[in-house]
Amino acid sequence: DQQVKQNSPSLSVQEGRISILNCDYTNSMFDYFLWYKKYPAEGPTFLISISSIKDKNEDGRFTVFLNKSAKHLSLHIVPSQPGDSAVYFCAEGYAGNNRKLIWGLGTSLAVNP
Amino acid sequence: DAGITQSPRYKITETGRQVTLMCHQTWSHSYMFWYRQDLGHGLRLIYYSAAADITDKGEVPDGYVVSRSKTENFPLTLESATRSQTSVYFCASSAINSPLHFGNGTRLTVT
Numbered sequence: 001d002q003q004v005k006q007n008s009p010s011l012s013v014q015e016g017r018i019s020i021l022n023c024d025y026t027n028s029m030f031d032y033f034l035w036y037k038k039y040p041a042e043g044p045t046f047l048i049s050i051s052s053i054k055d056k057n058e059d060g061r062f063t064v065f066l067n068k069s070a071k072h073l074s075l076h077i078v079p080s081q082p083g084d085s086a087v088y089f090c091a092e093g094y095a096g097n098n099r100k101l102i103w104g105l106g107t108s109l110a111v112n113p
Numbered sequence: 114d115a116g117i118t119q120s121p122r123y124k125i126t127e128t129g130r131q132v133t134l135m136c137h138q139t140w141s142h143s144y145m146f147w148y149r150q151d152l153g154h155g156l157r158l159i160y161y162s163a164a165a166d167i168t169d170k171g172e173v174p175d176g177y178v179v180s181r182s183k184t185e186n187f188p189l190t191l192e193s194a195t196r197s198q199t200s201v202y203f204c205a206s207s208a209i210n211s212p213l214h215f216g217n218g219t220r221l222t223v224t
Binding site (some may be wrong): 022032036040042043044045046049089091095096098099101102103104105106 | 146155156218
């Protein structure tokens with residue numbers, strides 16, 4: 001039973017457009033949410049995080065939105081670039097406690113030139 | 114270079130053999146983790162360590178052993194490899210209240 005669901009296994013977007021990746025979770029006690037990016041044959045790399053006291057966090061082209069009532073997390077990439085093509089994982093857990101992170105299965109994003 | 118390195122990158126072993134996956138980090142992070150990644154599952158925590166000589170089980174520890182005699186190293190040993198342990202293994206480290214930093218993984222095949 002997946003506690004963290006990324007319902008879209010893949011997403012294809014044109015270069016310059018917005019990419020929206022989604023993640024749903026079931027545990028309302030989670031207070032820390034992260035997105036990681038993974039290229040083939042590499043490990044996941046941290047992208048952006050948000051705590052439950054916020055509903056939005058921005059870092060350059062990347063914005064994470066948190067809707068606590070809907071238990072929904074999304075990552076917006078604007079504008080999308082071909083180098084953004086990767087697998088994106090969401091993870092949820094508790095601040096200061098990385099050993100309790102629950103990971104989604106990932107969404108493979110393809111940004112087409 | 115600073116970072117976290119895993120070795121080997123690829124390993125093929127036979128059922129019943131003992132195999133050790135190595136992980137080394139140069140940041141002096143307190144926390145280190147071992148995950149496995151399998152189709153249909155998110156990353157699952159095998160073991161973690163909060164400091165040298167302090168280790169604890171994660172979600173899927175059976176069949177694995179870890180040690181951490183030095184802060185920078187966190188080897189993972191499969192005592193008697195089984196086919197179900199065929200997977201991609203990721204080591205990660207983190208400072209307190211900081212995100213995980215992952216190595217590039219070890220792809221292990223047990224025949």
